[in-house]
Amino acid sequence: DGGITQSPKYLFRKEGQNVTLSCEQNLNHDAMYWYRQDPGQGLRLIYYSQIVNDFQKGDIAEGYSVSREKKESFPLTVTSAQKNPTAFYLCASRRSGQAGETQYFGPGTRLLVL
Amino acid sequence: RKEVEQDPGPFNVPEGATVAFNCTYSNSASQSFFWYRQDCRKEPKLLMSVYSSGNEDGRFTAQLNRASQYISLLIRDSKLSDSATYLCVVNGPNTGNQFYFGTGTSLTVIP
Numbered sequence: 255d256g257g258i259t260q261s262p263k264y265l266f267r268k269e270g271q272n273v274t275l276s277c278e279q280n281l282n283h284d285a286m287y288w289y290r291q292d293p294g295q296g297l298r299l300i301y302y303s304q305i306v307n308d309f310q311k312g313d314i315a316e317g318y319s320v321s322r323e324k325k326e327s328f329p330l331t332v333t334s335a336q337k338n339p340t341a342f343y344l345c346a347s348r349r350s351g352q353a354g355e356t357q358y359f360g361p362g363t364r365l366l367v368l
Numbered sequence: 369r370k371e372v373e374q375d376p377g378p379f380n381v382p383e384g385a386t387v388a389f390n391c392t393y394s395n396s397a398s399q400s401f402f403w404y405r406q407d408c409r410k411e412p413k414l415l416m417s418v419y420s421s422g423n424e425d426g427r428f429t430a431q432l433n434r435a436s437q438y439i440s441l442l443i444r445d446s447k448l449s450d451s452a453t454y455l456c457v458v459n460g461p462n463t464g465n466q467f468y469f470g471t472g473t474s475l476t477v478i479p
Contacts (some may be wrong), residue, residue, distance in 0.1 A: 255382070287467075296372065296455070297412070297471035344411055354400045354459075357467060359411035 257281065258360035260345050265365045267332065267339060275330045275363045277345030285348040286328035287357065290341045291312060297344065303328055332365065340367050369394050374456050375468035382478050385446050389473045391439045391456030401432055401461035403441050405452045406472065412455055415441075448476045 258279040267273045277286065285304050287313075288295040299312030303322040318338025322328055332339045342364050346357040374391045381387050393401075401418035418430040418439050429442040439456055439475065453472040460466035 289469075294376075294471065296471045297467075298469075299466060302466070342409075354417070356402060356414050356417065359413070362411050 260360035283347035287346040371468035372470040378474040402457040404455040
């Protein structure tokens with residue numbers, strides 16, 4: 255089956271700890287995105303990548319880091335510098351950057367701070 | 369000013385009712401428009417793209433008014449299964465790569 259997978263489904267972080275959220279897609283999509291969703295707010299863009307070995311900051315990149323070493327994979331690290339990391343994290347992919355191309359989402363990871 | 373604004377609702381309607389959601393966007397150069405549906409604690413899923421001439425998919429009709437910079441979604445003959453949050457999404461004007469999401473409009477269809 256083609257699709258986007260995210261793991262884990264739930265993740266608990268201790269104070270001062272870095273954690274990494276996995277995102278994998280087998281859709282052969284060029285572009286991948288990370289969003290954060292908080293209650294009562296729209297999705298906010300953290301980072302995005304249009305091609306392998308390239309990525310750009312979104313609106314709320316502080317305290318996060320990413321890598322794009324393979325087309326299929328776009329892991330997100332939530333660092334200890336992110337002071338309010340509790341949220342629902344969504345990864346998305348898109349075939350290309352052409353106007354009209356839609357995004358497809360993975361099932362998300364819920365991050366909770368202990 | 370937010371890129372995309374939606375009435376958060378909630379909208380509570382009886383089965384069989386017709387309900388309409390509106391959404392406004394701030395950047396007149398925006399290129400592409402979408403409605404996504406998000407069920408509780410799940411990921412958003414594409415409901416339909418919105419085309420300039422308006423488009424329909426079964427009970428769902430989407431319209432775009434570029435002059436007034438708003439997008440609408442009409443749901444006819446509401447079903448219990450339509451209960452969800454509906455997200456208005458606008459694609460950025462320049463690179464075509466950044467999407468802007470509204471906060472979503474909550475719909476509950478009541479038996």
